[in-house]
Amino acid sequence: MSTDDETGRPDEVGVGPWPGGPAAWPVTADGSPDERYDPELLAHGDRRNVVDRYRYWTLDAVVADLDTRRHPFHVAIENWQHDLNIGSVVRTANAFLAGEVHIVGNRRWNRRGAMVTDRYQHVRHHPTVADLVAWADEEGLPVLGVDNLPGSVPLEGYPLPRGCVLVFGQESVGLSDEVRAAALDVLHIAQFGSTRSINAGAAAAIAMHAWIAQHAAV
Template sequence: MKISSFGLSTAEIREELAPLRSDFSIAICRAKNPFNIGAIIRTAHSFLAKEIFLIGSEPYYERAAMGMQKYENIVEHPDEATFLAAVAGRHLIGVERDHARQTLWESPFPSGLVFLFGSENDGLSPELLVACHDVIAIPMYGINHSYPVAIAAGMIMCEWARRKDPRARA
């Protein structure tokens, strides 16, 4: 569903989008490439994620977000501890190949979950891995070790929509 932005203020567009928001959130922890963070914000907007948590002080590239950051609920946390306190009680699913307990295809997606993505070099921090209810991997073929984080986030959100969003079947 597309909301026409013609003649509406940013606040009015955000108000129109609020009841359409999906039942998942995205958290990006210390991603080093500002373009990747911006691309994830843009993709999260396309799936109307409930909110986007940015953990750490790394900047994002607004041009990569294509202006979508102004319509999103972006919540910044200086570190893992403040993020974990803010999402206490929510189901956390880390996306991390090296520490995966199961694949994307096997993992249930409970209501209100938060998908966590780590930095391109270091993945998720040990503190976040311990806090995750599940850690999943996206199946890969070939010799490459990992997907670019922005691509992985897009695949995860697409699978969430395929399973959970009745609008995806329309």
């Protein structure tokens, strides 16, 4: 966050009230109020962490617009021990406009790392890996595990399908045996340092960006 050079206080995030007051609020072509805009935000300002195109929009309007552009890849993460990485995965999935995030295992997860992006990102729960796999089969989506396991293949250069489910395991133990058995392939991310692994949040971000680079780079 930047600071004001004179006061040292953090600059305000977002924008203030809509310039010109209610008389200047956005309208449609026929002159009626544009229902995408939230009167409270127009009147008092929009301090949310959203891109400029969505300033002053209602939450429902933002989600509806995102739904017209979501990518066909999905992200799943196993949640057997309330993994703290899940919020970070959701936040990154929102940034890369994943179709959905799938939580496998415990329904409850730590939302703090999501930084409220779960309001804009569809999140689906599956009690078991079998439930996730059954859903993916119905949708015609191959399941791809991401973990640095023996026999895994490099993510780098791998032809990721446009429609797929990228699955990440619990931070401490990695992918479960059930996911390994169901996956079309298990992919690993190249590492060059001394640590054995990178955390699930970082791995998910790298894998999602690999999909973006192949299918949605601009």
